[in-house]
Amino acid sequence: MNQEQKTLLEGKGLELVLQRLCLELKENYGDFSNCALIGLQPRGSLLSASLHRRLEQMTGRNIQHGKLDITFFRDDFRRGDDILKPNTTSIDFLVENKNVVLIDDVLYTGRSVRAGFDALMAFGRPAKVELLTLIDRRYTRHIPIEANYCGKAVDTHAGQKVLLEWDAAQTNLEKVTLFTREV
Amino acid sequence: MSRLSTEHLLGIKYITENDIHTLLDTAASFKEVINRPIKKVPSLRDVTVANVFFENSTRTRLSFELAEKRLSADVVNFSASGSSVSKGETLTDTVNNILAMKVDMVVMRHQNPGACVFLANELKKYPKSAHARVVNAGDGTHEHPTQALLDAFSIRNHFGRIEGLNVLIVGDIMHSRVALSNIYCLQKLGANVKLCGPATLIPRHIETLGVEVEYDLHKALQWCDVANVLRIQLERQDIKYFPSLREYAMQYGINREVLNRLDKQITIMHPGPINRGVELDGDIADSEHSIILEQVENGVAVRMAVLYCLASVKE
Numbered sequence: 320m321n322q323e324q325k326t327l328l329e330g331k332g333l334e335l336v337l338q339r340l341c342l343e344l345k346e347n348y349g350d351f352s353n354c355a356l357i358g359l360q361p362r363g364s365l366l367s368a369s370l371h372r373r374l375e376q377m378t379g380r381n382i383q384h385g386k387l388d389i390t391f392f393r394d395d396f397r398r399g400d401d402i403l404k405p406n407t408t409s410i411d412f413l414v415e416n417k418n419v420v421l422i423d424d425v426l427y428t429g430r431s432v433r434a435g436f437d438a439l440m441a442f443g444r445p446a447k448v449e450l451l452t453l454i455d456r457r458y459t460r461h462i463p464i465e466a467n468y469c470g471k472a473v474d475t476h477a478g479q480k481v482l483l484e485w486d487a488a489q490t491n492l493e494k495v496t497l498f499t500r501e502v
Numbered sequence: 503m504s505r506l507s508t509e510h511l512l513g514i515k516y517i518t519e520n521d522i523h524t525l526l527d528t529a530a531s532f533k534e535v536i537n538r539p540i541k542k543v544p545s546l547r548d549v550t551v552a553n554v555f556f557e558n559s560t561r562t563r564l565s566f567e568l569a570e571k572r573l574s575a576d577v578v579n580f581s582a583s584g585s586s587v588s589k590g591e592t593l594t595d596t597v598n599n600i601l602a603m604k605v606d607m608v609v610m611r612h613q614n615p616g617a618c619v620f621l622a623n624e625l626k627k628y629p630k631s632a633h634a635r636v637v638n639a640g641d642g643t644h645e646h647p648t649q650a651l652l653d654a655f656s657i658r659n660h661f662g663r664i665e666g667l668n669v670l671i672v673g674d675i676m677h678s679r680v681a682l683s684n685i686y687c688l689q690k691l692g693a694n695v696k697l698c699g700p701a702t703l704i705p706r707h708i709e710t711l712g713v714e715v716e717y718d719l720h721k722a723l724q725w726c727d728v729a730n731v732l733r734i735q736l737e738r739q740d741i742k743y744f745p746s747l748r749e750y751a752m753q754y755g756i757n758r759e760v761l762n763r764l765d766k767q768i769t770i771m772h773p774g775p776i777n778r779g780v781e782l783d784g785d786i787a788d789s790e791h792s793i794i795l796e797q798v799e800n801g802v803a804v805r806m807a808v809l810y811c812l813a814s815v816k817e
Binding site for chain 1: 505506524527528535538539540542543544545548549810811813814
């Protein structure tokens with residue numbers, strides 16, 4: 320199927336956005352001593368790993384980082400034809416009384432983030448949870464959820480899709496593209 | 503991940519290699535879940551499961567019940583003793599009555615081989631029951647698919663692979679549903695399977711399943727990487743298959759001395775319940791050779807995966 324493409328972020332613009340997100344987090348959490356970054360699997364965890372590396376370089380400190388799978392907490396279980404495939408969860412620290420920044424690549428309907436909140440609570444009661452997203456697809460929410468930190472807000476419709484393109488090692492984000500299905 | 507090739511888990515014989523990989527991969531995720539501070543996930547919160555047990559069980563029943571509860575399913579338990587079965591009710595009627603109470607899945611253990619296959623076929627005839635999924639928790643000497651899956655999962659976790667491994671099944675092969683399910687499962691996953699036991703407890707023509715038979719325990723153990731030791735199922739034996747338990751223990755019992763004679767280390771598995779001192783000595787069951795308790799832990803994760811995968815597609 321033909322798809323129209325529009326680049327949302329790349330090169331220097333993308334670098335500035337990632338840098339700004341890191342600075343915003345640093346401004347709020349200082350040395351990150353009581354803060355943990357948790358990426359939503361599968362794509363949010365790539366973004367969170369990338370931000371985590373930058374923040375550790377920026378602060379010179381070890382920052383707690385985990386990956387959270389939301390599959391078993393999704394609200395569309397038993398509603399499709401296929402089995403929802405789980406990913407790995409790796410959180411090797413307690414989130415009890417921590418400030419947690421939940422990280423996802425794209426905020427669209429808000430359902431994944433809702434599931435993420437539920438999944439997170441299985442690891443304890445955090446002091447505070449904030450949400451960071453690279454792309455906020457505005458006016459498309461099914462659930463009233465908003466991000467505390469947002470890389471770029473875009474206006475989209477249901478026929479469109481936002482895709483983050485990573486390098487082969489999946490460590491460096493190269494480009495963010497908006498695809499539009501041609502009718 | 504696509505759906506399973508089957509609506510029910512009636513036996514390993516009826517599922518594909520892909521199905522087994524899907525179930526084992528999903529079980530790996532559930533193993534992580536049951537090691538969390540909060541071990542419960544809400545996936546099956548709108549599902550009701552009936553555990554219908556016509557035969558005694560400790561591990562399987564507890565394991566299924568824990569799996570169901572950790573998936574947030576509603577659970578009802580039924581055991582044949584004290585039920586209307588003793589008043590002459592048929593299996594189909596009993597299960598149809600349970601399903602009429604809006605139950606979605608039936609986990610059944612039955613003393614008759616093929617009971618679960620029969621039930622799954624029967625339920626198709628009743629529009630109100632046709633939606634129900636049937637999981638075989640052991641049917642006579644036929645199959646015990648979740649045990650085979652958890653054995654395969656335990657081997658995969660321990661060795662990092664199954665393909666190419668030499669797996670020995672020792673003991674009462676004739677009366678064991680675990681043996682048959684294990685043979686199907688391990689062969690589908692590419693392991694080499696050998697059987698060992700007294701000639702009277704090895705079914706005739708078992709070689710047609712593609713397994714080898716070795717009657718000398720030392721040679722068999724020397725060949726294998728893993729030995730899955732089975733219990734002598736005295737409750738299913740209507741005639742004497744060997745002179746005495748003492749003689750069986752001397753010929754086929756696995757103890758420290760037998761393992762010391764090998765020139766390599768092997769891993770010992772047992773589906774339980776163990777008759778210590780008969781097929782397996784207590785100190786071996788509790789030793790570093792044994793992964794028996796890991797099998798039990800993995801049982802919950804594997805059963806969660808089975809219930810999750812069977813329930814996850816829309817009706």
